[in-house]
Amino acid sequence: MTTTATHLRTVALHWNDLHEAAGTPAQIGAFGLGLKGYLARLNADAEQLEYERHQAAHLRSLERDPMQLGTRPIPIRVQVLETMAAVHTDLLQCADAIAETVQRPPMKPPAPRRAAHARTRAERVAWEDHARRVQAAKDDAADRRRWRWTGIRPDAPYTALWLLGRVQGAPGPFRPLTKVEERRIGGVARACADRVERALDIAAQTRTLEQRHACGGRIDVHGGEGRQPLAHCTGCGRIWSEGGVIAA
Template sequence: MPVADDLDTITERWPALQEATGSRPTTTWPPAMGISRLMSDEEQAEAAAERADTAPDAPGPRPTPVNVNVLDVMTTIETGLVTTADWLAERVQRPAFTWSTGRGWSDDIHRQAVLLSAKDAADPRRWRYTGRRSAPLAAEWLALRLRAAPGPFRPLDEGERQAVENVARMGAELIRRTLGDARRKEPLPYPCPLPCGGQLVIEGGDGQTPVVRCEDCGRTFTESGNDAA
């Protein structure tokens, strides 16, 4: 996938990320699936108690309605993008033209030169160090720089391109993970129920059916508890 597409992903998925800040934090990854039978009685009792404490009608104070984890992700992405845009603009953005004819405003040439300078400084393609600064705006501006869109800029060198690619890839991956678009793999604290007793890992989180797999014998277990060798 072209890295500029990662920046497009950030721009397009940002509203969904903002909406997710209002959702209740969950602990659904990794999902319990059919392997809950491998939990001890004590662990299952603790899990049931946790669900009771977080139920909407549970007694006691309610958790904050804001998903702090999502806010942290948004802050991380936005800081990375805006900082990168500031750094890149400092390097590749041409300063606005300035002309001084030494004549007064009544002089046509002087007036045209001043207006041209003001127009160049106000070019909407420029990155602004003040005013509206957000992750989507920075992502869009950086994507245009990667695509060498015309404007008051010089082309990016290889080091600059690599720096933008790194922050774009990081931001897009964080969004995919947070919104459940990325496939993930994590070890589970339960041995394989088959004689090998190997390490179990769970793969999923990308909208596909999660699968538990034994890294020793290679057997896989789906939500129904059936294994598919």
């Protein structure tokens, strides 16, 4: 069973992969890309489809033509950027809410004392103890493990790892999570990891299209994990890919 900790690690470990993917062209043959359009036009004219395939290949060759002048911008994958923004927002909102309930307020410093010369050993000990308590309060307020609501917001990997620390009971100015809080983090972590895996196409996926096959059966599309997507009709059992029918 996949745990909340695994989901949070997935987000943190694959964040750089998302940055790289956001600046690369969409993978041909990734889950659902092109296949749904192909299925939607199963009854279209074969010659028209062939023409469109040749036209698309011609346009791709022009894009790669080294004779073209000028600096070409790096293609941006908007869907990956949207995924990153949504995951970051969800993690921040979850951490904000969790920290509000589990993070202990900073220690209150002792009341200031008027400067005076210690005349006895007891007075010197009292002053030294007061100084230690002042420093302890400062250190507690500045503890880097504390969650901050103001200033520059943490990035997604840091936020995921901060939540991981709360799930695993890492030391710090925090109380243990309640079951409700654990479930809240678990739900957010699972949804964020799923978005990351879908954006990077590193998880197996299955979807059922709204469009039905000519026989009336449902069409299930299987893909992900970098594999070429396949469609399967639950009615007649036909299986096909972008290239055409594989089995009937």
